[in-house]
Amino acid sequence: KVHNLREYDGVDIVRKFEEYGYATVHADVGFGDKEKRLEPMAYKQAWRSNLAKALKDGGIKIPVIAVGVIREPEIAESLLISGVADLVALGRTLIADADWPLKALYGKEKTIRKCIGCSECIRSRHTMGTAIRCGVNxxxxxxxxxxxxxxxxxxxxxxxxxxxxxxxxxxxxxxxxxxxxxxxxxxxxxxxxxxxxxxxxxxxxxxxxxxxxxxxxxxxxxxxxxxxxxxxxxxxxxxxxxxxxxxxxKPFIPDIEGIDGPNVVLYSDVLDEKITLQKGERVVVGGGGLVGCEIALYLATKGCEVTIVEMLPEVAKEMEPISRNYLLRELKEHNVKILTGSRIVKISKSSLNIKKNDGMEMELDLDIFVAAFGEKxxxxxxxxxxxxxxxxxxxxxxxxxxxxxxxxxxxxxxx
The missing domain is CATH 3.40.50.720 (NAD(P)-binding Rossmann-like Domain)
Incomplete structure (x- = not known):
């Protein structure tokens, strides 16, 4: 369903468009949920193509356009060959590389600078209010x-x-x-x-x-x-x-008692697989910026029990809002605990001492502490x-x- 419209409702509406003489139909999600229109990086390629397919399967005769995270020529081609759509629309794809169609035409697909869905274009225009920017172009x-x-x-x-x-x-x-x-x-x-x-x-x-x-x-x-x-x-x-x-x-390492202990590792070493954490290990991630939140999600998907400790009132505030909301939802679904307004006082072999902004002190059990305080x-x-x-x-x-x-x-x- 999209905005309380079911797929077959959309087919009925487009049949009316055909009667009124419309030349083509663009199968998209409308103007509701921003996350569905301006997808974060995690969304799969061509995920909206089911909308175009529903129109084709419903007997719509005018050309149907598929759109949404179509980044690779082979994906676009497959939508056309399989009859899912008659045309494909490219948006952010062409911001990242305006020569995408020519490179596809002449067999230079590997040289396409593909949009990675970083949402920099959205952040620059909608959040920063500046001229549009592209993360890769x-x-x-x-x-x-x-x-x-x-x-x-x-x-x-x-x-x-x-x-x-x-x-x-x-x-x-x-x-x-x-x-x-x-x-x-x-x-x-x-x-x-x-x-x-x-x-x-x-x-x-x-x-x-x-x-x-x-x-x-x-x-x-x-x-x-x-x-x-x-x-x-x-x-x-x-x-x-x-x-x-x-x-x-290089990583920023704050002056915290125990930060040089044997159970303290850098986030980059974890992501680079220089260090492997085991399922069930209790992990505290120090730092709730983008990096800290992403490493927390990564470890949670590996079966670790993860807690983020952040000094500021909120985590991942530097992110573009749509992508941030998606990440926060993923953290919640993977049972990542988040402690904001919390300063780390001491890291020990099996525990972590923190002090909340209101003066309350807490002790957390841990096996591993991951330093993700950002970089300098x-x-x-x-x-x-x-x-x-x-x-x-x-x-x-x-x-x-x-x-x-x-x-x-x-x-x-x-x-």
């Missing part, structure tokens, strides 16, 4: 500010340390300008925070961004060296003309090398994917 809302990517008259060797979103985008733009680019990444795979962020439930689409950069950078001939931890001095042995530092942020920019000293060096992304200020990719694009233009 840096020129959205700024196309008049950015120059076109013009090949450089003096090709250079660009060395980039860090293969997170900022470094990857810098590499893409630099390579398009004709530069020879080498990326050094200490982990086993590119992606940085995107790779780790794709692990919690419903965040799998973030891996599309990794796939996109893997394919595009390979086509551009970028030399990517994973499992390669380097410093600036080591990179200088490669004789670069310029260096880009894009090593991301890396501290770095002046770099004394004879080539220009640029610092971008979370190394300068901790932000979202959109800021990292825009940083990478901007520095890439200026290399």
């Amino acid at each position: 840096p020129i959205v809302g700024k196309s008049s500010d950015y120059e076109k990517i013009i090949p450089s008259q003096i090709p250079k060797h660009i060395a980039i340390i860090g293969a997170g979103p900022a470094g990857l985008e810098a590499a893409r733009v630099a390579a398009l300008k004709g530069h020879r680019v080498t990326i050094f990444e200490r982990e086993k795979e590119i992606g940085g925070a995107v790779r780790i962020g794709s692990v919690p439930p419903g965040k799998e689409k973030m891996r599309w961004l990794i796939g996109y950069y893997s394919e595009v950078l390979k086509e551009l001939g970028v030399d990517i060296r994973v499992h390669t931890a380097v410093d600036v001095e080591r990179v200088m042995k490669e004789n670069p003309d310029e260096i880009v530092l894009a090593m991301g942020a 920019s890396r501290e770095f000293e002046k770099i004394d090398v004879p080539v220009p060096t640029h610092i971008i992304g979370d190394m300068t200020r901790v932000g979202k994917i959109v800021e990292a990719i825009r940083d990478g694009y901007a520095i890439g233009l200026n290399l």
Whole structure:
């Protein structure tokens, strides 16, 4: 049912449209629940296509358009071939990559920059009241500010340390300008925070961004060296003309008694599967921002008993409201306890002491404490090398994917 209308009610209504001479019908959910119109990342591709199918099965003769989280050409094609719809509509899909139709036509699907459903476009317009932004497409809302990517008259060797979103985008733009680019990444795979962020439930689409950069950078001939931890001095042995530092942020660890104990782990180590927690373990997550809430949900789905402790009155306040409401509902359904207005005083081997804002003190039982207090920019000293060096992304200020990719694009233009 959609807005108290059943599918067969919709069929009857569209039959009237046919009688009145309407040329086509767009099978959508209307103007009610925002979550159903502006879906969070967790929603599956083409989940609304059942509405188009109901019209086709109901004998509607005018062309029927399917819409909703259609991100991959093969999904769109399957809707047409199977007779679910006569046409497909693309919205956010084309914000992320306006060349989607051409890439699909010419068999370049792997180079499509797919919308990951991060809701940055919604947050920018509806929450921030600014020009529209896209989490993965840096020129959205700024196309008049950015120059076109013009090949450089003096090709250079660009060395980039860090293969997170900022470094990857810098590499893409630099390579398009004709530069020879080498990326050094200490982990086993590119992606940085995107790779780790794709692990919690419903965040799998973030891996599309990794796939996109893997394919595009390979086509551009970028030399990517994973499992390669380097410093600036080591990179200088490669004789670069310029260096880009894009090593991301580092975890923020507050001064709490017991924070260095053996039962304290970093959220990133859990998501990176460097540490495995067992079903039934009592886990307290310190920090109720987006990261803390997502790691809590991840552990709850693994069978852990999870409690979030947050100093502020509410959790995940930095999120776009629609996605936030979805996440809070998931946390509730997975029995995650949330303690807000609570300051952590001490972490012990089997317990946690907290003090509420009203002065009340509490003790929680725990097996593992997961530190998810957010991140901070890396501290770095002046770099004394004879080539220009640029610092971008979370190394300068901790932000979202959109800021990292825009940083990478901007520095890439200026290399």
